[in-house]
Amino acid sequence: MTEVLELADVVKSYPGHPPVHALAGVSLTVHEGELVGIVGPSGSGKSTLLHIIGTLDRPSSGVVTIGGHVVSTMSDRRLSAARSSLIGFVFQQFHLIPSMTALDNVATGLLYTGANLTERRFKAFEALQRVGLAHRLTHLPSELSGGERQRVAIARALVNKPAIILADEPTGNLDTHTGEQIMGLFHDLNAQGATILVITHDRELAEGLPRQVHIRDGRLESDSAATVAA
Numbered sequence: 588m589t590e591v592l593e594l595a596d597v598v599k600s601y602p603g604h605p606p607v608h609a610l611a612g613v614s615l616t617v618h619e620g621e622l623v624g625i626v627g628p629s630g631s632g633k634s635t636l637l638h639i640i641g642t643l644d645r646p647s648s649g650v651v652t653i654g655g656h657v658v659s660t661m662s663d664r665r666l667s668a669a670r671s672s673l674i675g676f677v678f679q680q681f682h683l684i685p686s687m688t689a690l691d692n693v694a695t696g697l698l699y700t701g702a703n704l705t706e707r708r709f710k711a712f713e714a715l716q717r718v719g720l721a722h723r724l725t726h727l728p729s730e731l732s733g734g735e736r737q738r739v740a741i742a743r744a745l746v747n748k749p750a751i752i753l754a755d756e757p758t759g760n761l762d763t764h765t766g767e768q769i770m771g772l773f774h775d776l777n778a779q780g781a782t783i784l785v786i787t788h789d790r791e792l793a794e795g796l797p798r799q800v801h802i803r804d805g806r807l808e809s810d811s812a813a814t815v816a817a
């Protein structure tokens with residue numbers, strides 16, 4: 588199986604008296620085609636891990652490899668160019684552009700690829716089809732339900748076929764039923780081959796995922812994949 592993500596002894600410390608070790612030596616391997624929940628209580632280090640896996644921040648020490656690229660030492664310029672092919676982000680608050688149609692919101696996921704507008708819109712259309720929103724292309728975010736907004740955000744995340752889809756509390760802003768539909772969509776996309784990491788404080792949500800990694804006090808507390816393998 589191909590390794591898509593590897594964290595090797597990742598430490599992230601914030602200066603202070605005393606310093607805070609938000610990540611205190613995290614090692615984790617995720618293979619292509621996995622659907623993994625990273626679960627932990629408030630203050631456990633989830634956001635810090637999200638920023639580091641998402642290449643938005645760098646570890647104090649340790650190595651992060653995504654899709655075969657060592658991103659922890661990559662220059663900012665190369666990272667900016669590569670990020671959308673490495674990571675597709677899905678956030679709790681959707682983060683759509685209010686003045687843009689669903690189609691153009693998704694097409695923004697291809698802005699740094701060099702594709703022209705026609706190509707970007709065509710790929711955006713295909714991505715919206717994959718999330719079941721081919722009938723909502725010209726709607727603005729304000730004309731969509733919460734679940735539909737999150738589907739647009741998921742289409743934007745996957746439009747450039749990133750190595751990993753990284754979802755931060757993706758159901759946190761949705762009612763229970765809609766949240767279950769969004770998790771169902773992640774399962775479908777995963778069955779089609781997408782590698783997906785869901786970061787959440789919600790143990791129940793994580794229990795519905797094939798692999799769960801628990802984090803506490805900046806350390807991996809347990810990994811269901813390791814339990815199965817042991």
Ligand SMILES: Nc1ncnc2c1ncn2[C@@H]1O[C@H](COP(=O)(O)OP(=O)(O)OP(=O)(O)O)[C@@H](O)[C@H]1O
Pocket residue numbers: 601602607608609627628629630631632633634635636788
């Ligand atoms: N910029 C920062 N400077 C100093 N300490 C920080 C900084 N960011 C996070 N921390 C500390 O690092 C630890 C982990 O924080 P982090 O935000 O990663 O946890 P979390 O699991 O995402 O929490 P929550 O679910 O409440 O957002 C906490 O003790 C936090 O106070």
